[in-house]
Amino acid sequence: MADRFIPPDSQTLGGKDAGCVVFIDRQLAGGYGRREGLYVRGPFEKGAKSQGQQSSQTLRELYRTGLASLEQYCRSGKAGRSFAQLTAEQQDEILHGLEDSSVQLEGAESSTFFEQVLKDVQQGFFADPIYGGNHEMCSWKMIGFPGARYDYSDWVGRHNERYPFPPVSIAGRDDWTPHKG
Amino acid sequence: MARKLPHKDVVIVGLGWTGSIAAYELADAGLDVVAIERGPWRDTATDYAPNFAQDELRYRIRHELFLRPDQTTFTFRNKMSDTALPIRTWGAFMPPNGVGGGGVHWNGETWRFLPSDFVLRTHLIQRYGARFLPQDMTIQDWGVTYEELEAHYDRFEYLCGISGTAGNLQGRIQPGGNPFEGPRSRPYPNPAQQQPFSHALFAKAAQELGYKPFPQPSGNMSKAYRNPLGVRLGPCTYCGFCEWFGCANYSKSSPQTTILPVLVRKPNFQARDNSEVTRINTDPDGKRATGVTFVDTRGEEWEQPADLVILAAYTIFNVQLLLLSGIGAPYDPIANRGVIGRNFTHQTISDVTSFFDKSRFVFNPFIASGAIGMCIDEFNGDNFDHGPHGFVGGGYMGQVQTNGRPIETTPVPPGTPRWGAKWKQAVRDNYLSALKPGTGVHGSMYSYRDVYVDLDPVYRDRLNRPLLRITMDFHDNELKQNLFLTDKFAEIFRAMGAQQVVKEYRKAPYDITKYQTTHLCGGAVMGEDPRTSALNRYLQSWDVPNLFVLGASAFPQNAGYNPTGTVAALAYWSLEAIRNRYLKEPGPLVHA
């Protein structure tokens, strides 16, 4: 899914190689996955869209049931194969179907699952590499975001000039290590 | 059974902006003061140092500096006929937690309200007639005037080192400033910040369209500053990690960088962190506060007796504590009686995203500060004739883009798929040449009979107290206002040379998942009439004279500006009355 959301191209890694799945894995293993700190008391009732998410499910549960249901859907479908074995076009078709709920999953709400994964993949792509995604700051290099910098005082007044320095993560950048020669 | 602590002269609930201001004033007056803060102590070098503060996921996305909903949250519904459901994760606003409160992670946008804002009802009726106002609009005069608050605005601005250009010095309009602002007695303590490219371009275009743009008054220092208490701040380095984040190099005004270093040196000041006040206690008559009850991290209850209680816990927590403590008559929207919970408001924000030719424009959106921006005020308050338009209110608008953080700010043109190769390419192509101000149109929200807070009948918090229930929706007035303002705003971006301008109007229903600033106001408003206000003009409770309630909970309606400047000015105004009058003769300062 990550590679369909963010396909690899000649200039920048795709979602998978960027480490988005590693990111999601680590996030789900932590408090985020358990909805730690959020209000999880009942009763749980479905409300209006303007009232926000009201699910009693943790994100871990959402992912587990969502992925399992997706697999089941693919295997029992026309192609009869797992999602990973489908062609890119077939995968995209299914993903669009999840997005607009035309594809119904058993045991999981399609669009809720879809939105969650999309959000997490994109966040993993753009977050600091210390979280497991954005491998070697590939997304920051792609857009020209200098990363975890804190001092632009010499650049505020330099209007319409490209900022020349490479991005830096909280874990540093290549230039922090001396280059021979 | 709550254990009783030794008596103090003053107990202050909450140690954010108003709590810190109150603590300093009252400790300076020689009283024995204790401040009780629900959240943790926060300190620059320990909690948001410049080697990890710039972490978008941790602070902007996972909300590390904010209150956790499972500690306290609210329920929400649009209409009285709906069932309110819990806000399980924050969206529309982000309640603060911890010493420094919202002052730690705000942007630093420090405005004054207009003179007409304080006498809004009188002013609008005078100009447009009573029938021009919607029938269910419950706006009120404040009971205090801009002139009375001017010295206190000034005091806060000098405490904070606000960077800005004065627009009205003692009645004389100054070039480069806001020509609509109320008269100020002296210039800002610091010159305005430098503006990055897109902000300067916006100002140029606005000027060419006939507007009078000016730099947003900023709590990010344009240069190193020493405030009147002797505390020093450093120059802002435009890091682009301002709102939602703590400032790592002492260059954003906050209680930590302006008051706390001096406050903690006072031997008659004590602070308790990680202690949540659950109740303001009153005597059996309910006419006198005797102190507060709080719980510590083990859940043990303690009682802090005091002669004077200052409630400074932030708008909505102030209202919550008043309701849970049975102070003041709870508002009943059907009977139209009661005051606690009444006139609750937020803001009407909208945005315009614009896309420019990337071969000609390099905006470097990551070079920014929280209160950077060039703004125009032509469409705020009653600065223009509303007659032809059929609404009241307004807001400032400006290119106030504060960041280029990639999770939040990678705009793509409309029609771009939300994912896939085309999405990726669009992100790549547009990041450096697109603009997205965030709170570009900062419109007012006036008060209405059916927008209020009360106690929820079903949901409870971890201490088994009922959650506060928010009933809020947009009214036609604000939606019309927003349409008008957003269209005007978009024109300026077109004039800047944008290839594509995308208007994002604020639409009904009010959506609890869409962030719109944390400018919650009202619920315990100030006024001249105890039937329609909880507090008198000195922010003293009409019901309990030794209780003062500081914060934007006092606003009878919200204006088209960020509230902090006015919140602080009111705090200083109230504390002046406490020091000069109340302490000499405790009792009601106003006889209604």
Add this chain to the structure above:
Amino acid sequence: MPDARYKALYVSAALMLAACRFPAVQAGDPPTAQDFTEIERGRYLTTVADCVACHTDPDDGRPFAGGRPIETPFGTVVSANITPDRETGIGTWTGRQFDQAVRQGKRADGKRLYPAMPYVYYTKMSEVDVRAIRAYLGTLPPVHHEVETNRLPFPFNIRWGMRLWNALYFDSSPFKSDPSRSSSWNRGAYLVQGPGHCGSCHTPKGILGGDKVKRALQGYSLQGWFAPDITADSRRGLGQWSLEDISQFLKNGHNRYAGAAGPMAEEVMHSSSKMTDADLTAIAQYLQDMPGHSTARQPLAAGDPRMKAGGAIYQDLCAACHHQDGSGVPFLIPNLRAAASVEAQPTSVLRVIIRGTRTVGTQNEPTAPAMPGFGWQLKDEQIANVTTYIRNSWGNAVPSVGADDVRKAREELQARSE
């Protein structure tokens, strides 16, 4: 009654009278313990000599009651109880015994004090000044607090060895004023050489802990910090500071270049922030007159790979506070250009990079800005390179630092809770 006993009574009565020091004394006699002016003078001198810092255990809190462990290169010595308690303090000591302790390093029971008690400096104080201190200490509430002062390992715990040490290193000659100098300069000299005991921390010492007198105040490493050169050396010392810079620093803990941290923060808080402006200026005058001894060096070339790597780290992590040119923010963020702590042994710089530190807050400068630690984030080599970069930029030129130095610094810091 036998004559002898009357005689003995008479003699002992006379002796008692003499010892009692009644108020009806002649002019020119030394002041009495009841004299308020004298006690106030003693209180001020006690502040200058900063007795309270060592003689108060921060965990115990009772002032002057002793019990604070003091780290020396030879082990830990614990400060004594100098309240007037008769059993556990110095309540039974005579004036002479007190003077012998403070100015000769000799305890009332005849044992020698360790030079952690800086008698080698206090010896320069006048007898009159020490008596005033005694008068003040005598007014304190007595605190019953038994302290075992000697916790040194063998063989240092044998006090008799101090006789040899004193023979080598203790110059007990009195303070000599210089008639060719102003009275202010001489006052400064007296304060620095005597009660201020600046050399205790700032003068380099030999292997046995004795002062290298010829290099007075040129810097010394102790307790995990480097107390910098405070002569007027333009590179390593305070040569770039004005008189006002020095007295501001002592009074407020901060000036436009630097802020006091670590043991100096404590010194400012307890001692120099409470001294008179005239005394602080006098100290400044004396220090500014102490010639520097550093020689010019070539800095490491900017193109050196360590400098480039260190420079990248500096730009990314340090510049937001210290600025790209190292100039900092006056009174808030230290200036790294020709800073005494930078052009020095790297102990302090490594320590604050690894662990961070908070500067002192005073009445006039309450901000107390802190530097965060980077030890969790940077590898040894990275810390070494950014330190080398700072040490060789903007006019600084001192030897580079290696990953091994950083590793050792980390190990040392691990053992310290403070």
